[in-house]
Amino acid sequence: MNRMIWSAVPLLVCGLMAGCGGGGSKDLGPTGKVDGAVTLDGNPLSAGSVAFYQSDTGQSGGGQIGADGKFKFDYPVPIGKYQVSFQPPAPPTPDELEPGKAIEQSTDIAPAYQDGSTSGITADVKEGPNSFTFELTKRGPQGVTPP
Numbered sequence: 001m002n003r004m005i006w007s008a009v010p011l012l013v014c015g016l017m018a019g020c021g022g023g024g025s026k027d028l029g030p031t032g033k034v035d036g037a038v039t040l041d042g043n044p045l046s047a048g049s050v051a052f053y054q055s056d057t058g059q060s061g062g063g064q065i066g067a068d069g070k071f072k073f074d075y076p077v078p079i080g081k082y083q084v085s086f087q088p089p090a091p092p093t094p095d096e097l098e099p100g101k102a103i104e105q106s107t108d109i110a111p112a113y114q115d116g117s118t119s120g121i122t123a124d125v126k127e128g129p130n131s132f133t134f135e136l137t138k139r140g141p142q143g144v145t146p147p
Helices: 002-019
Strands: 031-040 049-053 060-064 070-072 080-087 122-125 128-136
Touching (some): 031 122
Antiparallel strands (some): 031 070, 080 122
């Protein structure tokens, strides 16, 4: 019995080594770093997130919008043209709520901006640093019917 266990150890070690090959890193080609600012009716959008999405490749990236309206993606994204969407902040979790207090969840981000296919906003990411300024309005993009 002991002999059978010890003869299985090399197979187990080889199996573990094969599974730890780091196969998750694939070459994305040239990439760009993304940052920028978002305004709403001329004032910094103080919360939420911005997302980039390439419908033909499925590549995406995103970042949180700070109180000053600025954002920065944590990771570079492949170069190319992206559809851009903006999301309101997530509602508070039950642990973050005060007992007996109503949830105040309001957003000034028009529904059309919350979907890259209806926002009417695109971003062309080039190799290296990229800085974008997005100017939103409470009424939403002109000529777009909300979903």
